[in-house]
Amino acid sequence: MIQLYHVYKSYQKGANVIEDVSLNIDRGEFVFLVGASGAGKTTLLKLLFCAEPITSGQAMVNNHSLAKINPKDIPYLRRSIGVVFQDFKLLNNRTIFDNVAITLEILGMNRNDIRRKVTKALKRVGLAFMEGKYPLELSGGEQQRVAIARAVVNSPSILLADEPTGNLDPELSVDIMNILTDINAMGTTVLVATHDKFLLQKFMKRTIIINKGKVSEPI
Amino acid sequence: MILKKLPYFFRKALSNIRYSMLVNLVTISTISVAILIFSTFVMIIFNLTNLVSRFEDDVHIVAYLDDEFVGGNENIKKNLLKLNGIEKVWYQSKENALKVFKESLGENDLFLKDIQKNPLPASFELRLKEGYKDRKNIEAIAAALRSMGIFSDVSYGQEWLEHFHNFMNILKVIGLAVGGGFLFAAVFIISNTIKLTIFVRREEIDILRLVGATNSFIKAPFYIEGLIQGFVGSVISIIGLYFLYLVFMAKVQTLSLLGVNSTSMPFLPPKFLILLVAFGTLLGLMGSYISLGEIFKRS
Ligand SMILES: Nc1ncnc2c1ncn2[C@@H]1O[C@H](COP(=O)(O)OP(=O)(O)OP(=O)(O)O)[C@@H](O)[C@H]1O
Ligand SMILES: [Mg+2]
Numbered sequence: 057m058i059q060l061y062h063v064y065k066s067y068q069k070g071a072n073v074i075e076d077v078s079l080n081i082d083r084g085e086f087v088f089l090v091g092a093s094g095a096g097k098t099t100l101l102k103l104l105f106c107a108e109p110i111t112s113g114q115a116m117v118n119n120h121s122l123a124k125i126n127p128k129d130i131p132y133l134r135r136s137i138g139v140v141f142q143d144f145k146l147l148n149n150r151t152i153f154d155n156v157a158i159t160l161e162i163l164g165m166n167r168n169d170i171r172r173k174v175t176k177a178l179k180r181v182g183l184a185f186m187e188g189k190y191p192l193e194l195s196g197g198e199q200q201r202v203a204i205a206r207a208v209v210n211s212p213s214i215l216l217a218d219e220p221t222g223n224l225d226p227e228l229s230v231d232i233m234n235i236l237t238d239i240n241a242m243g244t245t246v247l248v249a250t251h252d253k254f255l256l257q258k259f260m261k262r263t264i265i266i267n268k269g270k271v272s273e274p275i
Numbered sequence: 276m277i278l279k280k281l282p283y284f285f286r287k288a289l290s291n292i293r294y295s296m297l298v299n300l301v302t303i304s305t306i307s308v309a310i311l312i313f314s315t316f317v318m319i320i321f322n323l324t325n326l327v328s329r330f331e332d333d334v335h336i337v338a339y340l341d342d343e344f345v346g347g348n349e350n351i352k353k354n355l356l357k358l359n360g361i362e363k364v365w366y367q368s369k370e371n372a373l374k375v376f377k378e379s380l381g382e383n384d385l386f387l388k389d390i391q392k393n394p395l396p397a398s399f400e401l402r403l404k405e406g407y408k409d410r411k412n413i414e415a416i417a418a419a420l421r422s423m424g425i426f427s428d429v430s431y432g433q434e435w436l437e438h439f440h441n442f443m444n445i446l447k448v449i450g451l452a453v454g455g456g457f458l459f460a461a462v463f464i465i466s467n468t469i470k471l472t473i474f475v476r477r478e479e480i481d482i483l484r485l486v487g488a489t490n491s492f493i494k495a496p497f498y499i500e501g502l503i504q505g506f507v508g509s510v511i512s513i514i515g516l517y518f519l520y521l522v523f524m525a526k527v528q529t530l531s532l533l534g535v536n537s538t539s540m541p542f543l544p545p546k547f548l549i550l551l552v553a554f555g556t557l558l559g560l561m562g563s564y565i566s567l568g569e570i571f572k573r574s
Contacts (some may be wrong), residue, residue, distance in 0.1 A: 128489075131489045131492075134487035147482060158486055
């Protein structure tokens, strides 16, 4: 599903932010990506959905080669990947419902199907009653769950979650992790970037450690 | 696929317009003013062209028969009909000419009583075929008539029409230049306001990209926005034009100028109005096309 082979990434001729990363994540896996702030977690995720180009190396995501991908194919690759952004990236001038619906609108889905799926996704993250509100009327944790709903509403084959529990209290973090493991249980490959040690201990999952752009895996 | 998304694009464009109402109002009024100026010229030129062609339809040649000449007029008529571009020929005898002249004088024919000899010549009036009513053909026909040697005079009231033609051509050039200038300005302003609305929504555009929207999906609502601006703007300008027309006609009628009325000076026919609206819509589309091209090339 996700294969990296000697991947490097640097921003504008700077130092390597990702350095010689090789890893393999199979379909249906649940993987933690752990590392300190600035270690390169977000950058690594960005490579996977083509928000940033890889500088060198080979990478395959959902049968697309990231090094050789045609710009025209990028939207289609992104449609198979749900992303929960570290900063949520919600539209503050759109309702919660509309924020989640974006993912489906770009597919040209009809309004009834959109309504059904968005309602279901919001229910799954426990926000069904909030659909008419605007992001800024929600708490941080609620916004985070909207971002998750938007990422999973189209049942993507891969879910990338960047600090989905950042700045949340432990109880809420567990809530959100439960949502993610539910989604994983339904067949979605999940990669969660985090620096939350508590989560790693509570949810015993495969863990990839990233440190100054290099990855390692405790066996 | 595109068709399926069309309702979405329209909803999106309308919400864009609602969201940046002020900017859109500026654009729409710019288009209105540009099309209004342009269509005013179109209407003036349209009416003057009508006028000219009505006069042109009326163009004919009168050839006055030399009094010395004696011979059958039927024969001459036959020969005249053989000339290029002649549609019809009427003969008017000396007596008939005098009769018509007397009738036109009415009661004032006193001074004709003294005249012994009829001073009026017999004449042939020649109607021209379509396509022969321009100056060049008329002069050729007149020359041919003169060379027959049996006419004392050949006359045609063409000169002033020619001047009028020149005037029309100048008017067309000015109309095109001024109207075109305004249209060009309109495209420029549209493209800039659309750039502004795109700038306002760049965050949304980024997010749409990240969740897998194609470029054409992102652009489509902006095209439709330009299209709507162009359409609404040109419809408003036509309403404005009609209003100006009514005001003008009312003014002219109180002055009872030259028998001008709605038949002799009609409003633009529907075909023109549709073309103007189509043109304005295209203008809006062009404005968005330009700005989208610029912005999407950069990113
Ligand atoms: N757009 C960019 N241009 C230049 N440098 C960048 C850019 N984005 C990130 N970096 C640099 O790359 C390094 C890794 O950043 P990244 O955001 O991947 O870290 P992270 O592991 O996600 O950190 P955090 O836990 O704080 O989110 C940092 O040193 C950062 O300064
Ligand atoms: Mg990060």
